Amino acid sequence: MASNPKSKIQNPKSVSPYSALAAGYDVVMEHVDYAFWADYAHRLLTQHHPGVRTVLELGCGTGSLALELQPLSDYRYAATDAVPEMIRVARAKAELQNAPIQFAVADFTDFRTDPPVDALVLLYDGMNYLLEAAAVLDLFRCAFDALTPGGLFLFDQSTPTNSINNEPYFEDVNETEGFAYRRLSRYDRERRRHVTAFELTVEGETYREEHVQRAYTFAEIQALLRQTDFEALAAYHNFSMRPATEASERIHWVLRLPAG
Ligand SMILES: C[S@@+](CC[C@H](N)C(=O)[O-])C[C@H]1O[C@@H](n2cnc3c(N)ncnc32)[C@H](O)[C@@H]1O
Structure with missing residues (x-):
């Protein structure tokens, strides 16, 4: 039955x-x-560190960004995600395209690189999955230890403004061959928690997933960064080169490991 x-x-x-x-x-x-x-992402990396050769992407999902970003500068590129099923899909896509990307399973609050890399990239809400400030500090600590001197950590944050502005779009459904979903999101303004419930049909089996994200304010991330030794080079507003504010929906941060 369909x-x-x-x-x-x-x-x-x-x-x-x-x-x-x-x-x-x-x-x-x-x-x-x-x-x-x-x-x-390529523009931000080259602007702040023209010498980036090696990139490690964190929270890479199914590798869609990796497959677009790696060829832009023939980066030596590795990508990780905590979920083995996501990495399996990413590997299959890379294999089909013959893309020189190494995929591995890793939690971005507990990882090491050997040798260190010139840039770390973590985009599309990955850090919003960290519900406690202590976990964000764990991420920053690992990132600090994973970079070459002068290396960059580029990550984004989705903000409370984003969750509030997009409330009307909080339900959607779609169906393709072998896969269907119904997604229902709600945002708790007081606790700044964004909860998305997925009802999924995969090859005839039905599943439910609940995703909880924390909508960090700009000020919260600024305060956490003050507890690190990173240099915060920039925080950009909504995919522009303008400075972020609390009214930004998405903020791209560029952090640098001090060179000396
Ligand atoms: C919204 S998806 C974005 C995936 C990908 N960056 C993209 O743009 O399509 C968030 C990803 O973060 C991953 N993630 C969440 N918490 C993580 C953690 N602690 N360590 C590693 N990956 C994590 C999830 O498994 C998921 O693939």
């Missing part, structure tokens, strides 16, 4: 975030222009 994403799925199996979604993540993200995201 699944209908508009009707509520009965008794779906609860699974951890992205473990079932991995199969159809690229369908859910088909509105995202990864080539544009990659151009912007």
